[in-house]
Amino acid sequence: MESQEMATSLVARQPVFDQHGRVWGYEHLFRDPSMQHGLAGKSSEVATSTVMIDGFELMRPMLRGKQRFLINFTAEFIEAELPAVLPPDVCAIEILETVTPTETVLQGLTNLKKQGYLLALDDYVGQKEMAPFLSLVDIVKVDVLEMSHDDIKNIAAFLTPFPARL
Numbered sequence: 283m284e285s286q287e288m289a290t291s292l293v294a295r296q297p298v299f300d301q302h303g304r305v306w307g308y309e310h311l312f313r314d315p316s317m318q319h320g321l322a323g324k325s326s327e328v329a330t331s332t333v334m335i336d337g338f339e340l341m342r343p344m345l346r347g348k349q350r351f352l353i354n355f356t357a358e359f360i361e362a363e364l365p366a367v368l369p370p371d372v373c374a375i376e377i378l379e380t381v382t383p384t385e386t387v388l389q390g391l392t393n394l395k396k397q398g399y400l401l402a403l404d405d406y407v408g409q410k411e412m413a414p415f416l417s418l419v420d421i422v423k424v425d426v427l428e429m430s431h432d433d434i435k436n437i438a439a440f441l442t443p444f445p446a447r448l
Contacts, residue, residue, distance in 0.1 A: 295341055298352060298423075307350035309376065310341065338368060345372065352376040352402055360390040370398035374421070379405040383414035391418055403446070408437055416444045424448060 295308040341351065354376045355365055365375045375394055381387060395401055395418065402421040406412060407429075416422070422441055426434050441448055 293340060295344075305346075305349065307345075307352060307374065308341065309352040309354075310338075311354075338373070342372065350374045350400065354378050354404065355381075357381045357384070357387050360394070361386045363390050363393055365394055365399060366397060370394075370400075374400035374402055376402045376404050376423075377415060377419065379403075379409070379412070383412065388414060388418065391415075406437070408440065416441070416446065419446045422446045422448055 294311045296311060297305045298307050298309055300306040338351065338353075345351070350372055352374045353365070353368070356378070359365065360375070360377070360381065365373065375391070377391070391401055400421065401419040402423055403412065403415050403419045404423050406422045406424050422444075424434070424437055429437075438448055
């Protein structure tokens with residue numbers, strides 16, 4: 283009998299803070315056990331599936347109060363409304379910066395939002411092609427660590443007319 287190597291994956295959680303510096307929730311991320319950066323050659327579908335299956339069950343008991351999980355979803359998973367297998371009161375759908383706002387993606391997000399899911403746009407830096415998402419999402423995540431103060435002010439001012447929280 284041949285021995286089969288057991289598949290191992292790691293799920294990381296990264297805190298997301300509110301404006302007062304309190305933990306609002308956690309972004310769940312796939313990590314390769316070899317500790318290579320990012321997906322380490324895995325497809326984004328495999329990474330998302332791993333986060334959904336392993337991460338949700340492992341991490342849910344760690345949530346406090348109204349904290350949520352942010353889970354990255356590919357366009358294909360959004361179109362198929364796959365996030366609907368997770369509870370909307372705990373899981374927020376994070377739209378990666380690589381997702382194109384096609385008609386089917388926007389329809390999938392609209393349907394998921396009607397079911398009570400919180401929608402978050404990830405890594406927004408002012409990309410014009412992401413504009414169709416801005417009137418639909420509840421949160422726009424901007425990584426400000428490498429931005430100038432003026433860039434941050436400009437993005438915040440641009441986002442003011444939209445209903446999403448920054």
